[in-house]
Amino acid sequence: MVKISNELIEQINENVIKGRRHKEDEDFEGGSVGEPGVEELVEEALKGGVKPKEIIGCINEAMEVVGKKYETGEFFIPDMMASAEAVSAGMDVLEPYLSSTGESMDKFVIATVEGDLHDIGKNIVALLLKGAGFNVIDLGTNVPADKIVETVRAEDAKLVGLSALLTTTMRRMGEVVEKLRAEGIDAKVLVGGAAVSVSYAAEIGAIYCKDAFGALEAVKND
Amino acid sequence: MREGILVKPYERLEQEQLERIHEASLSILRDPGILSYNKEAVEIFDDNGAEISAHTEYWRISIPEGLVEESVKHAPSVVQLGARERENRLILDGREPRVRFGTGSEANIILDIAVEDFVSEETGIKRSFPVFQRRRGTIQDLCQAAHLCEHLPNVDFFIRTVNIQDEDITEGNKDVNKFFASLNNTKKHVMAGLTNVEKLDDVIRMAEIISGDNNEPVISFITCVTKSPLQFVEDTTQNLIEIAKRGYPVSISASPQGGSTAPLQEAGMLAQLNAEILAGITLAQLVRKKTPVLYGSVPLRVRMDNLDNMYGAPETNRYNIDGVQMARFYGIPCYSTAGIGDSRFPGIEASVNKLLSHLFIALSGAQYIHYAFGLLEGTNTFSFEQAILDDVHIGMIKSMLKEQRIEEELQDSLTMIREVMNTSHKMFTRYARRYLHAGDVIPFYPFEGDANETLLKVKARNEELLSSPVDEIPEEIKKRIFQEFDVLERIK
Numbered sequence A: 001m002v003k004i005s006n007e008l009i010e011q012i013n014e015n016v017i018k019g020r021r022h023k024e025d026e027d028f029e030g031g032s033v034g035e036p037g038v039e040e041l042v043e044e045a046l047k048g049g050v051k052p053k054e055i056i057g058c059i060n061e062a063m064e065v066v067g068k069k070y071e072t073g074e075f076f077i078p079d080m081m082a083s084a085e086a087v088s089a090g091m092d093v094l095e096p097y098l099s100s101t102g103e104s105m106d107k108f109v110i111a112t113v114e115g116d117l118h119d120i121g122k123n124i125v126a127l128l129l130k131g132a133g134f135n136v137i138d139l140g141t142n143v144p145a146d147k148i149v150e151t152v153r154a155e156d157a158k159l160v161g162l163s164a165l166l167t168t169t170m171r172r173m174g175e176v177v178e179k180l181r182a183e184g185i186d187a188k189v190l191v192g193g194a195a196v197s198v199s200y201a202a203e204i205g206a207i208y209c210k211d212a213f214g215a216l217e218a219v220k221n222d
Numbered sequence B: 001m002r003e004g005i006l007v008k009p010y011e012r013l014e015q016e017q018l019e020r021i022h023e024a025s026l027s028i029l030r031d032p033g034i035l036s037y038n039k040e041a042v043e044i045f046d047d048n049g050a051e052i053s054a055h056t057e058y059w060r061i062s063i064p065e066g067l068v069e070e071s072v073k074h075a076p077s078v079v080q081l082g083a084r085e086r087e088n089r090l091i092l093d094g095r096e097p098r099v100r101f102g103t104g105s106e107a108n109i110i111l112d113i114a115v116e117d118f119v120s121e122e123t124g125i126k127r128s129f130p131v132f133q134r135r136r137g138t139i140q141d142l143c144q145a146a147h148l149c150e151h152l153p154n155v156d157f158f159i160r161t162v163n164i165q166d167e168d169i170t171e172g173n174k175d176v177n178k179f180f181a182s183l184n185n186t187k188k189h190v191m192a193g194l195t196n197v198e199k200l201d202d203v204i205r206m207a208e209i210i211s212g213d214n215n216e217p218v219i220s221f222i223t224c225v226t227k228s229p230l231q232f233v234e235d236t237t238q239n240l241i242e243i244a245k246r247g248y249p250v251s252i253s254a255s256p257q258g259g260s261t262a263p264l265q266e267a268g269m270l271a272q273l274n275a276e277i278l279a280g281i282t283l284a285q286l287v288r289k290k291t292p293v294l295y296g297s298v299p300l301r302v303r304m305d306n307l308d309n310m311y312g313a314p315e316t317n318r319y320n321i322d323g324v325q326m327a328r329f330y331g332i333p334c335y336s337t338a339g340i341g342d343s344r345f346p347g348i349e350a351s352v353n354k355l356l357s358h359l360f361i362a363l364s365g366a367q368y369i370h371y372a373f374g375l376l377e378g379t380n381t382f383s384f385e386q387a388i389l390d391d392v393h394i395g396m397i398k399s400m401l402k403e404q405r406i407e408e409e410l411q412d413s414l415t416m417i418r419e420v421m422n423t424s425h426k427m428f429t430r431y432a433r434r435y436l437h438a439g440d441v442i443p444f445y446p447f448e449g450d451a452n453e454t455l456l457k458v459k460a461r462n463e464e465l466l467s468s469p470v471d472e473i474p475e476e477i478k479k480r481i482f483q484e485f486d487v488l489e490r491i492k
């Protein structure tokens, strides 16, 4: 039994690095199709009695390896995203087990603000945060301030991420922060996107994130 | 008229492969179809027999093959674009690989060059160097960019280069201001995107006041109708519908990004790009048959370290060459893409990016090449000096691609060779003069020097061109415009 669970943990680790969500996925070299991916492996591990905590530990370790590979230039953004998706797939399987044991993941509400349709950057941030174990609630693009505030309140989220790429829509970020504060919500607000600058973020009382790694850094320092 | 350069096109695909891509695009438009966030577009497709299914935030339009094929047939092959000066008119024929270059983008940043003196620690010698300064673009920059481009001989049309970010520019007055700033400073054709569809009629009326009896429209529009993959955006789709209702020329552009919002592979990219543009063309023709459209091909590959656009990627050029060929397959003039430097500053990287795309897209025979002047850092930065360099280099490419005239030159050359052989010095210089003085020959590279010297020379040239006047719109017409529209006093 111990041997089997160790093997499974190792396979989960390997498949997170390979960015394989499930058995139909290819790895970064185009191979492995048909072999179990993170989803199936986590399922099997849980059924075999492996503790959710142990699985999360293994996933975190794998993501650290992925991060290192990115830093050394062996991996690129598509690799990071595939791995984060694999983690997210595993987390979906884990979720019911976690809530039954009373454990939960930090909630992170993210959106591209009203009037703005750019979402590639926001999607990268959302995925990497998922990969880092956050429960990411992605509201999509062109999201009105009220909807963001409403969701943060309903979900009792402590973290909010806003993206804006246009100089015109950037101003909506200030509106969101104002509305949050007016409702007495003190969630931490992270902002990013080509239009946004450090000084604008400071002006509206938010934290500027240059990129997705900046966002990870900012939530880790929490 | 600006004739453009007729080329023998460089093509990657065989006729049979073009047909395969065409069929693939049609099958994409049926399944998965287009996701539309615009209601009127859905109604138009519904009325014309497309299959619609409603979702919470959008509709899925499954477009039958026949509807696309029928609609595309209505798109005219010849699109005429007017200009304040008739010699600057463009007649674009989708069946003819005749190449023209223009500006583009809506860059946020202007790159200025300052000159500073530095003293060598070793030798004590003082030298001047260019120092780059970045700042946000204003309406004054747009006026000056149009002014500069009026003087650059190889700019065939003007698309607003700068995003005007002045405090007193609002959503309500941005459109009339950007069109006026451009039209007042250049007599070439002016094209731009629309910020606020409610201002479309103002812009058209203003352009008509300026053009007077001119038959062809002196302005045209760009709409990026789709957000890749395969989604009709609410506002830009509305822009297209309204522009088409008024019969104005419009470029229907799509910008799928290989590796992020589209497949990286050439075939998948091309099928998706073509599907997105065909969907827009179909809509325009359903709104109004014979709406003059340009096949707006702006495909590119993304960088793998941050997923931002990578215009210098080899695939970007490959996709664009194919896009031009696809447009010619339908006989629709191609609004194509070349000349963007990925680097933030002029230099080696920017030059390589620009040269490869300028050259290959020209070779592919695109009728209307946008983005070609002054762009750096993707499409984020515009540099006046870079635009001047691009003008020289595009001039060289145009010169290189000129049609051969072997027949008419041959007899002349034989006579010349015989005559020269009878002289004591045996030099052909005398016979070079007529080409030289006709402006057919670039006498030498005008900005010779190391990178720094070149930039200093170009900076001086920019100052010279900006201080040389342009023919602005006549005073009485200007007066009318200032009375009727919310154009800022300071750009009068």
Ligand code: B1M
Residues within 6 Å of the ligand: A115, A116, A117, A118, A119, A120, A121, A122, A124, A125, A160, A161, A162, A163, A164, A165, A166, A167, A168, A190, A191, A192, A193, A194, A195, A209, A210, A211, A212, A213, A215, B105, B106, B107, B108, B163, B193, B194, B223, B224, B226, B227, B228, B236, B255, B261, B306, B307, B308, B309, B378, B379, B380, B381
């Ligand atoms: C925790 O919270 C966080 C934390 C970090 C966050 C964060 C949130 N959000 C971002 N970050 C940060 O982390 C991310 C990952 O590292 C980074 O995200 P980024 O999004 O910055 O980076 C991405 C990974 C890659 N970058 C991008 O994806 C943006 C690239 C550029 C070229 C761009 C694209 C691709 C598009 N565009 Co648009 N577009 C441009 C862009 C120019 C540029 N280089 O920025 C820009 C932003 N666009 C512009 C324009 C004008 C427009 N665009 C439009 C449309 C589009 C496309 C649909 C074609 C496409 C979007 C596709 C998509 N799915 O998102 C139109 C607007 C639509 C709308 N209402 O939003 C339209 C108006 C064009 C038109 N005339 O129709 C310009 C804006 C000028 C301005 N006014 O400010 C522009 C600068 C290009 C230009 N120079 O013309 C960080 O910023």
